[in-house]
Amino acid sequence: MMITRREFLKHSISGLGAVMLQPWLKWNALQADWPDAERLGRNCTAGWIEMKARPTDNSPTVKKIYEDTIMVWLREVIGSPRSISRKWVETPEGFVYAPFVQPVRNIPNQPVLSLPETSLGRxxxxxxxxxxVDIYPEHTPxxxxxxxxxxxxxxxxxxxxIDDIKTNSQGQVLYRVNERYGNCGDIYWAAAEGFRPITEEELEPIHPDAQDKRIVVDLNYQTLSCYEGRNEVYFCRISSGSRFDYQGNPVDAYSTPxxxxxxxxxxxxxxxxxxxxxxGWDTPGIGWTILFDPDGAAIHSTFWHNDFGVPRSHGCVNATPEDAKxxxxxxxxxxxxxxxxxxxKGPGGTVISVVAA
Known part of the structure; x- marks a missing residue:
């Protein structure tokens, strides 16, 4: 069941009670004040970016867009390249380089009040x-x-x-957020309205009876294709391992195998x-992950950039959340x-062919 953005903001403003009073948290909770639009974009860089009057770096700067700022996404347009990509996002106020903007939506949810029992516990x-959604760690991270x-x-x-639910003194429902796999032990609390329960039906296999399934990752074209025999049944752009380090020097360390x-x-x-x-990197909650190399290379969902079609990972195959799922x-x-x-344990999974020629 969905709730309105106004209700979500009202609950957020009520605060998170004593959870947020832990001494290591040296900041006040930022309240969501997002534009009211169906399609939004988030500055997903770790700093500020420039909004331009036209989709080119040579045009006047309209304003600075700071980290995590949410903007209205009107459409994606082709402009002048900044690095490799020529894609820009048009907003009501100007243009922002698309690789820096994560496509997002604002769909708050009605909190659930009980959790099912599973083999992993409740x-x-x-x-x-x-x-x-802001998070409030339960202990020193x-x-x-x-x-x-x-x-x-x-x-x-x-x-x-999500493994626990409670209601704070302001009446807001909080979820205790955990990571079942790969986590060092961090646990945190967050506003329940920010999370949509995933259903078992969402995990039902697609084309389960199809024969000769195969995935082809093309490093030259930065694409991924899914085949059933000779028939291509799915195609998307990806970002494979970066060919340059942070200083712009050619490297092989991040190559996708x-x-x-x-x-x-x-x-x-x-x-x-x-x-x-x-x-290095340290990233939680990476969804829809398929590990295929002993050193950790995987196909997985990506939320920290929007530069698909350009190699820029540490060796993994980055895909949009929709494609990865x-x-x-x-x-x-x-x-x-x-x-x-x-x-x-042994053969039996879908073959993943990574090609470079």
Missing amino acids: GMWAEVTVPY CSAWLQEVQWPRLYYSQVLW VGEHLPWRKTLSIHMAGGSTGL WIFRWSLPHVPYDPGDVFM
Whole structure:
């Protein structure tokens, strides 16, 4: 059951009570004041970006757009390239370079008041369906991302495990948010309206009787195709491993491994971390993940950029949330809602061919 944006904001303004009074939280809760539009965009960079009068860097700057600012997304247009992509987002006030803007929606939900019993204990899988939701850790965080960010938040399309519910002194329903897989132990609370329960029906396999399923990832064209025999049944743009480091130097360290692979693990959501201090990554709630390489390369959902068609990952195959979910449901092995995680022992999964020529 959906609730109105006005009701969602009213609940958010009521605050999170004592949970947010933990001493390590040195900031006031930011209240959502998002535009009222069906399609929105979020500045998904870690800093500010410029809104331009026209879709080119040479045009006048209209204003600065700060991290996590939500804007109205009118349409995507073709303009002058800043790096590789030529895509820009048109807003009512100007144009913003599309790779910096995550497409989001604001769809608050009616909180549930009880959780089902599963083999994992009481809980449910849920997806963030608002641009972002502030989180309030239950104890001192162990994850690097929680220690480094100014405003701990979860973002549109992330998938998490909910394992407890409570109502604070202001009458707001809170979910206790957990990560079943890959988490160091962090647990946090968040406004329940920001999460949509994922149903078992959403995980039903697509074309379960189809033969000879195969995934082809083309690194040259930055595309992914799903085949049933010789028939291409799905196509999308992806972002594979980056060919350059943060200084612009050519590197092979982030290359997506070429060759034929079999999935060794599929999971609804996982916490990924790696790399060296200062240059590494630590990302929670990565949905619809298919791990296919021993070093951790995977096909998965992406919420931290919108640069599909351009190589820019640390070796994984980044896909939009919609594309990643379709591929996850279509490919083998099938992953049931409970436990939402499957390890492969031997052959049998959908072959993933990564080609570079």
